[in-house]
Amino acid sequence: MIDLLLEEHSLWRGQVPPAEAAFLNSVHAFAGAEVAPFADEWERAEELPRAVFRKAGRLGLMGVTVPRRLGGRGFGYATYALAIREIAKHQGALAIDIAAHNALAVGHILSQGTRAQHRRVFPRLVNGDWIGAWALTEPEAGSDSGGVQTTAVERAAGRWELNGFKRFITLGRKADALVVMAATGVNEKGRKEISAFLVAKSQIRPVRKVPTCGLRASETSEFRLVKARGELLGERGSGQAAALACLDKGRIGVAAVSLGLARAALDAALRHAVTRKQFGRRLADFQAIQFMLADSEVELRAAELLVLEAAILATKGARHTRQSAIAKLYASEAASRICNRALQIHGGYGYTRDIPIERYWRDARLSEIGEGSSEVQRIVISRALLKSVDDALASAR
Numbered sequence: 001m002i003d004l005l006l007e008e009h010s011l012w013r014g015q016v017p018p019a020e021a022a023f024l025n026s027v028h029a030f031a032g033a034e035v036a037p038f039a040d041e042w043e044r045a046e047e048l049p050r051a052v053f054r055k056a057g058r059l060g061l062m063g064v065t066v067p068r069r070l071g072g073r074g075f076g077y078a079t080y081a082l083a084i085r086e087i088a089k090h091q092g093a094l095a096i097d098i099a100a101h102n103a104l105a106v107g108h109i110l111s112q113g114t115r116a117q118h119r120r121v122f123p124r125l126v127n128g129d130w131i132g133a134w135a136l137t138e139p140e141a142g143s144d145s146g147g148v149q150t151t152a153v154e155r156a157a158g159r160w161e162l163n164g165f166k167r168f169i170t171l172g173r174k175a176d177a178l179v180v181m182a183a184t185g186v187n188e189k190g191r192k193e194i195s196a197f198l199v200a201k202s203q204i205r206p207v208r209k210v211p212t213c214g215l216r217a218s219e220t221s222e223f224r225l226v227k228a229r230g231e232l233l234g235e236r237g238s239g240q241a242a243a244l245a246c247l248d249k250g251r252i253g254v255a256a257v258s259l260g261l262a263r264a265a266l267d268a269a270l271r272h273a274v275t276r277k278q279f280g281r282r283l284a285d286f287q288a289i290q291f292m293l294a295d296s297e298v299e300l301r302a303a304e305l306l307v308l309e310a311a312i313l314a315t316k317g318a319r320h321t322r323q324s325a326i327a328k329l330y331a332s333e334a335a336s337r338i339c340n341r342a343l344q345i346h347g348g349y350g351y352t353r354d355i356p357i358e359r360y361w362r363d364a365r366l367s368e369i370g371e372g373s374s375e376v377q378r379i380v381i382s383r384a385l386l387k388s389v390d391d392a393l394a395s396a397r
């Protein structure tokens with residue numbers, strides 16, 4: 001059975017048709033049987049088994065919004081967000097990997113690839129036989145995606161050679177198909193021209209799995225490209241714009257990871273508050289604890305609705321850059337606060353690794369950084385706001 005969010009929230013329910021609700025029930029069962037029992041083991045091993053991605057693929061989790069003709073489920077973004085949230089309640093690392101695969105790698109190939117490219121990578125990329133990764137970030141190109149130093153040169157018609165170094169790439173060393181952003185020259189405005197390339201696993205030289213604070217079972221990778229063969233994905237020079245459009249979808253997934261972690265932490269805090277006694281009373285009887293619980297519930301509900309708003313627009317195919325940025329900014333920061341409060345409510349027990357509260361807390365922190373930091377989201381939101389005012393003033397003149 002799907003959880004209270006869908007049962008209680010008529011707004012979410014209205015966005016999830018019966019077939020999609022049935023899919024969410026199967027994701028719920030999968031998370032309970034195939035993810036929850038192994039979450040601690042994977043965390044300790046700092047590794048996710050390949051088999052879990054195959055099982056996720058068979059369920060439809062590796063191509064939630066991909067059209068059915070390409071082997072995907074063809075579902076909307078509300079369902080996508082709820083599916084990612086469901087996995088994140090048990091394992092943030094698996095949720096972020098599945099989200100990056102769906103929205104970034106698969107999303108970019110779907111929107112920019114040719115029919116021939118689609119035929120080659122789909123449906124293996126959506127049935128779980130293959131994993132995808134999306135590589136924009138480099139040592140000199142983080143928040144400033146225009147700083148990409150990886151280069152691509154066309155050696156013969158359609159034969160591109162890539163050289164460079166990519167850092168912090170989710171699933172980078174595991175992926176069978178990678179989308180790699182590289183500089184292909186300088187555009188007419190004198191700025192770096194960035195293009196996207198489809199690159200096969202055989203073409204990358206893995207460097208290392210980066211040791212991260214949270215999401216330890218996720219494969220955050222560095223790799224080198226040395227005379228790597230790549231195939232242009234989309235028009236030459238369209239890479240940065242296409243990447244930003246993918247991030248609009250990607251941020252819904254990151255926000256959904258935040259929702260799942262925060263819900264898991266809050267549920268655990270509620271259970272602990274009603275069972276733990278101090279001074280002869282339940283922790284839940286102290287007003288200081290009640291207020292922490294209330295603030296967490298309010299923030300989480302607000303975050304859920306902001307994610308829903310972005311998801312509805314994405315499903316409609318409407319522009320949602322600002323709404324995705326708002327949802328990701330608010331959900332990620334709220335999740336950090338909620339996990340922090342949950343840890344506090346657990347006292348010393350929350351600080352131990354005997355229970356997963358500290359894991360939720362570490363895992364939640366990434367969402368304030370990945371796919372554009374909170375500062376970058378504030379830039380996106382304020383830019384959109386100011387542009388609408390400028391446009392209104394200009395049309396009134």
Ligand SMILES: Cc1cc2nc3c(=O)[nH]c(=O)nc-3n(C[C@H](O)[C@H](O)[C@H](O)COP(=O)(O)OP(=O)(O)OC[C@H]3O[C@@H](n4cnc5c(N)ncnc54)[C@H](O)[C@@H]3O)c2cc1C
Nearest residue numbers: 134135136137142143168169170220369370371372373375
């Ligand atoms: C676990 C993990 C997984 C990731 N997965 C991927 C992936 O799959 N693919 C991929 O391409 N990348 C990935 N990334 C990279 C991620 O998107 C970047 O880390 C992020 O965009 C920030 O870039 P940076 O780390 O270089 O920080 P920087 O850009 O160096 O920023 C450092 C600080 O300065 C602030 N800052 C920067 N510019 C400004 C500004 N103009 N105004 C105000 N503040 C500013 C930032 O907000 C931040 O607080 C991943 C990162 C991590 C940690």
